[in-house]
Amino acid sequence: MSSAQLEIQLIASLVAIACAIPGTFLVLRKMAMISDAISHSILPGIVVGFFITQDLNSPLLIVLAALTGVITVVLVEQIQKTGLVKEDTAIGLVFPALFSIGVIMIAKNANDVHLDVDAVLLGELAFAPFDRLLISGVDVGPKSLWIIGIILLITIGLLFAFFKELKLSTFDAGLAASLGFSPVAIHYGLMTVSSVTTVGAFDAVGAILVVALMIAPAASAYLLTTDLKKMLFLSMFFGVFSAISGYWVAHWLDASIAGSITTMLGLLFLVVYLFAPSKGLIAVMYREKQQKIEVSLLTFLLHLKNHTEENERHVNHLREHINWQKIRAKTVVDLALKNNMVTIDNHIVSLTKKGDEFTSQAIDYIITNEDAQIEDMKDDFFLFRG
Amino acid sequence: MLGSFAVLRKQSLLGDAISHAALPGIAIAFLLTGAKESNTLLLGALVSGLIGTFWIRGIITKTHLKSDTALGLILSLFFGFGMLLLTFIQKQPNANQAGLDKYLFGQAATLVESDVWLMAIVTGLCLIVLLLFWKEFKILLFDKDYANTLGFNTKTIDILITSFIVLAIVLGLQTVGVVLMSAMLLAPAAAARQWTNSLSMMVFLAALFGAFSGVFGTAISAAQNNLSTGPVIVIVASVFVMFSFIFSPNRGLLFRQIRFIKNRRDLELHKTLSFMFNIAKTHENISHPHTIKILNNFQGYTKGTLKKLVDKNYVTLNGNMWSLTQEGFETVSNLYNQQLKKDE
Numbered sequence: 001m002s003s004a005q006l007e008i009q010l011i012a013s014l015v016a017i018a019c020a021i022p023g024t025f026l027v028l029r030k031m032a033m034i035s036d037a038i039s040h041s042i043l044p045g046i047v048v049g050f051f052i053t054q055d056l057n058s059p060l061l062i063v064l065a066a067l068t069g070v071i072t073v074v075l076v077e078q079i080q081k082t083g084l085v086k087e088d089t090a091i092g093l094v095f096p097a098l099f100s101i102g103v104i105m106i107a108k109n110a111n112d113v114h115l116d117v118d119a120v121l122l123g124e125l126a127f128a129p130f131d132r133l134l135i136s137g138v139d140v141g142p143k144s145l146w147i148i149g150i151i152l153l154i155t156i157g158l159l160f161a162f163f164k165e166l167k168l169s170t171f172d173a174g175l176a177a178s179l180g181f182s183p184v185a186i187h188y189g190l191m192t193v194s195s196v197t198t199v200g201a202f203d204a205v206g207a208i209l210v211v212a213l214m215i216a217p218a219a220s221a222y223l224l225t226t227d228l229k230k231m232l233f234l235s236m237f238f239g240v241f242s243a244i245s246g247y248w249v250a251h252w253l254d255a256s257i258a259g260s261i262t263t264m265l266g267l268l269f270l271v272v273y274l275f276a277p278s279k280g281l282i283a284v285m286y287r288e289k290q291q292k293i294e295v296s297l298l299t300f301l302l303h304l305k306n307h308t309e310e311n312e313r314h315v316n317h318l319r320e321h322i323n324w325q326k327i328r329a330k331t332v333v334d335l336a337l338k339n340n341m342v343t344i345d346n347h348i349v350s351l352t353k354k355g356d357e358f359t360s361q362a363i364d365y366i367i368t369n370e371d372a373q374i375e376d377m378k379d380d381f382f383l384f385r386g
Numbered sequence: 387m388l389g390s391f392a393v394l395r396k397q398s399l400l401g402d403a404i405s406h407a408a409l410p411g412i413a414i415a416f417l418l419t420g421a422k423e424s425n426t427l428l429l430g431a432l433v434s435g436l437i438g439t440f441w442i443r444g445i446i447t448k449t450h451l452k453s454d455t456a457l458g459l460i461l462s463l464f465f466g467f468g469m470l471l472l473t474f475i476q477k478q479p480n481a482n483q484a485g486l487d488k489y490l491f492g493q494a495a496t497l498v499e500s501d502v503w504l505m506a507i508v509t510g511l512c513l514i515v516l517l518l519f520w521k522e523f524k525i526l527l528f529d530k531d532y533a534n535t536l537g538f539n540t541k542t543i544d545i546l547i548t549s550f551i552v553l554a555i556v557l558g559l560q561t562v563g564v565v566l567m568s569a570m571l572l573a574p575a576a577a578a579r580q581w582t583n584s585l586s587m588m589v590f591l592a593a594l595f596g597a598f599s600g601v602f603g604t605a606i607s608a609a610q611n612n613l614s615t616g617p618v619i620v621i622v623a624s625v626f627v628m629f630s631f632i633f634s635p636n637r638g639l640l641f642r643q644i645r646f647i648k649n650r651r652d653l654e655l656h657k658t659l660s661f662m663f664n665i666a667k668t669h670e671n672i673s674h675p676h677t678i679k680i681l682n683n684f685q686g687y688t689k690g691t692l693k694k695l696v697d698k699n700y701v702t703l704n705g706n707m708w709s710l711t712q713e714g715f716e717t718v719s720n721l722y723n724q725q726l727k728k729d730e
Contacts, residue, residue, distance in 0.1 A: 096573075096620050108610075
C-alpha cells in the first residue's frame with residue numbers, strides 16, 4: 001500500500017466520520033432531504049467564490065458555499081411558512097433553481113477554467129493526494145486532508161459542547177424551548193455544520209457521495225439501535241467501513257472511488273435492512289406472520305369457547321366454519337395442541353383448563369383493553385410475548 | 387401534468403429520487419447491450435426507476451425510517467452505484483460509451499426526431515390513461531380509504547400512477563437531466579396549484595405552464611450561446627412559480643398582504659368609531675361636538691381614519707371639532723351588538 005493509497009483511505013474515512021455526525025441528526029429530525037438540497041445548491045456559492053478568488057481550495061469558497069447552504073434552508077422555510085406548498089415541494093423548488101443558476105454561471109463565465117459540474121457533483125478522490133498543502137515549502141500532506149480534518153475537529157468539538165442541547169431539541173423541541181435553549185439556533189447551527197461539511201467534502205468525494213455518507217450510515221444505524229450515542233458510533237463505523245472497503249472495490253474494478261463507496265454503503269444498508277434483528281425486513285415479516293398465526297389461534301379458541309355443541313367442534317366442521325385453508329387450520333390446531341390448550345378426542349376438539357383460562361383472559365383484555373392484564377399474560381402465554 | 391399528482395400526494399421529492407435512481411438502469415442497459423440505443427437505455431432507466439420507487443415504498447412501510455430518509459437514501463445509493471458503473475464503462479474498450487453522461491445533465495439539442503416521436507407517443511398515452519382513470523385517480527388522491535371502501539383496487543391504481551410518473555421522468559431525463567428533472571415535475575404543478583382549487587384546472591394549467599417554460603427556456607438558451615437548455619428551462623419555471631406565489635388572486639402573497647392591511651385598517655376604523663360612540667353616548671345630543679384633541683390619546687386614531695369616517699358620513703368635522711352623525715351612531719351601536727351576538 002503506497003502512501004497515496006493510505007492518504008486516500010484516510011481522507012475517505014475522515015469524510016465519512018464528518019458526514020456521519022450531522023447525518024445522524026438530520027435523519028432523526030426527518031430532514032434528510034435537506035442535505036440533498038444543500039449539496040446541490042451550494043454550487044452558486046462555490047462559483048461566486050471561485051470568481052472572487054480564482055482558487056478552488058480557498059477558505060472563502062467554503063464560507064460562501066456554507067452561506068448558500070444556509071440560504072437554501074432559509075428559503076425553503078420561508079416558502080413553507082407561506083403555507084402555499086408543502087415542505088418537500090419547497091425543497092424540490094428551491095434547490096434546482098439555485099443549482100440552475102450555478103450551472104448557468106459556470107457556462108457563461110467559467111467555461112475555460114478548471115471548474116465543471118461533473119467535478120462538483122461527482123468529485124474525484126483519486127486526485128486528492130496530488131493537491132498538496134505546502135507550508136513554507138514543506139509538504140505536510142494533501143490539502144483536502146487538512147480541510148476535512150479541520151472541519152471534523154470543529155464538528156466533534158461542537159458535538160461535545162452541545163450534545164445535550166442537540167439531543168433535547170431533536171427529540172423534544174418544545175421542552176428544549178421551554179428550558180431556554182433556542183431550537184432555532186440549534187437548527188441553524190446544525191444546518192451550518194451540514195453545509196460546511198458538504199462543502200469541505202465535495203471536492204474530495206462529490207456532492208452525491210456526501211448525501212449518501214450522511215444518510216446511509218445513519219439510516220442503517222437507526223435500524224439497529226435506538227440509543228443516540230450508539231447510533232452515532234455505529235454510523236461512524238459504517239461510514240469508515242464502507243469508505244475503506246469501497247476504496248478497495250474501486251481499486252479492483254478500476255472505477256470511481258466515490259461510486260464504489262456509495263455502492264458499499266448501499267450493500268451495507270441492504271444487509272441491515274434485510275437482517276436487522278428487530279426492525280429488519282425479515283424480522284418484521286416473520287413477526288407479522290407470527291402475529292397472524294397467533295390471532296388465528298385466538299380466533300380458534302374463542303370459537304371453541306363459544307360453542308359447546310359437539311358438531312360445532314368437529315375438526316372438519318371447524319375448517320369450513322372459520323373458513324380457513326387446510327394447511328392454516330392444521331398449523332393452528334397443532335399449535336394449540338402443543339401448548340396444551342386443546343385436546344382432540346375422536347375428532348372433537350375441546351378446550352383444556354389452561355386453554356379456557358387463557359381464552360377468558362384474552363376476552364377480558366379485548367374488552368377492557370387494559371395494559372396491566374396483558375402484562376400478566378405475557379408471563380403465562382407465548383401469544384403476547386415480544 | 388403528472389406532477390400535479392405528485393405535488394398533491396406529498397411525494398414531490400420522489401421525482402428527484404427517481405431521476406437519480408434511473409442512472410444505474412441506463413448504465414446496466416448499456417453494459418448488457420453494448421449499444422447506445424436510446425430505447426433500450428430508457429427501458430433500463432424505467433426498470434431501475436421503478437425498483438427504486440418500490441424500494442422506497444418498502445422502506446417506508448416496513449421500517450420506522452421516514453420517507454425523507456428513504457428518498458435520500460435510495461437517491462444517493464442508486465446514483466452512486468450508477469456512477470460506479472459509468473466509470474467502469476468508461477474503462478471498457480468500447481467506442482460507443484461517449485455521451486452516456488449526457489443523461490446526467492441533459493441536452494435538448496441532442497434529441498433526434500425519433501426521440502421526439504417517442505415522447506409524443508408516451509405523452510399521448512399518459513393523456514389517455516389519465517382521462518380513462520380520471521375518477522379513480524381523483525378519489526385515490528383525496529380520500530384513499532373511501533376509494534378502498536368503494537371497491538377500487540387502490541394498489542393497482544397507485545402503481546399505475548407511480549409508473550406513469552416514473553415514465554415521464556425517465557423521458558424527461560434526456561431533456562433537462564437528472565438534477566433538474568424534479569423541478570420540471572414540481573414547478574409547473576406548484577405554480578398551477580396557486581391559481582385554482584380544482585384538480586382538472588390544475589392539471590391543465592400545470593401542462594400549460596410546463597409547456598410555456600419549455601418553449602421560453604429553449605428560446606432563451608438558443609438565443610444566447612453557451613447556455614444549456616435544462617437550467618434555463620428550470621429557471622423560467624421557477625420564475626413562473628415565484629410569480630404565482632406573489633400574484634395569484636386567492637392564495638398569493640401580495641393579495642394576502644393587501645387583505646391583511648385592509649382588515650387592520652377596518653379594525654382601527656371600528657376602534658375609533660366605538661371610542662367616539664362611547665363619548666357621544668354620555669351626551670344627550672349624539673351630535674354634540676367634541677374637540678379632536680381628546681382623540682389624540684387614543685391608539686387607533688389617525689388623521690386618515692378620521693377622514694375615512696367623514697367620507698363614510700359617520701362623522702362631521704367642524705374646524706377642530708367633530709361630532710357623530712345619526713348614521714354613524716347607529717352603525718356603531720349595531721357593530722357593538724353584532725359583536726355581542728358573536729360572543730354569545
